[in-house]
Amino acid sequence: MNSALDPNEDSFALDEPRPNLALIIAGTSAALCVAGAFELVRRIFARLRGIDGLGLGDVKLAAAIGAWLPLEFAPLCIILAAGAALVAVGLARLRGVRVDAETRLPFGAYLCPALWLAYFVSALSA
Template sequence: MAIGAVFVVVSALIWAPDRLWSGCGLGWTLLLLAIIDLEDGVLPDRLTLPLLVAGLVWGELADGGDLARHIAGAALGGGLLAVPAMGYRRLRRRDGMGWGDVKLAAAVGAWLGWEAMPAMIVVAALTTIAAVLLRRRICATSLDAAIPFGPALAAATWLLWLSGPRNSIFLDSLMP
């Protein structure tokens, strides 16, 4: 609840009303998805798919009507996770990443646009690596233990969303 209140306060301070309410919906959904993935190890379609559609609607109605940019973001976001997921499955004969992560990445791309996808993947990967190292330091876990990626995707998405339209502040600091 406190995290949700922070979402609302930060949003109210920096955004116009359309971005504020969209940001609240995005933030609450990301928080719910992160909690579900941490507890149950799944990212349910009943949340990820409507989030994808909402991102496309946001792109058309509120983000300058640049729907093509948001469709490209959804394709790139999903593709950046689908390709390694399929490659891992082919090499190891087992899943290494759930398709819920792929759908969430597509939804994120629909919200943020294609330009933010490389940064989103980098931030989510670094967040996951840090979480794994911390978890291994605190308690002994197997290298084969499942690692939920949804919370890292959610955190990276929120960070990029907070950085504003086209994510220029954050992207400029990451990209040369």
């Protein structure tokens, strides 16, 4: 009997594909690279300005960007998110909302849709 719970058998059934270790390592290293870049920006900004610019949630989302997207599409995702955030700030200013250097902006709210768009762009170009 081929059961996934049988300790004498492999953890995968014979008809299931085995995970490719090279793909797991590549995805993990890409996630660490993108998250590491965000963490570096986070720390440099905090040291220079004395306030937090990016939160740890943004760093975690950056890890997801690195894991889900091909690494060459990560900059596109970040540029899309930053552009959308700039448009939102510009629209807020046009409505008369006071926006200055102390205004908090949830960047993750722009990273998530940008990740979705960049994912589809990467799938279309594959």
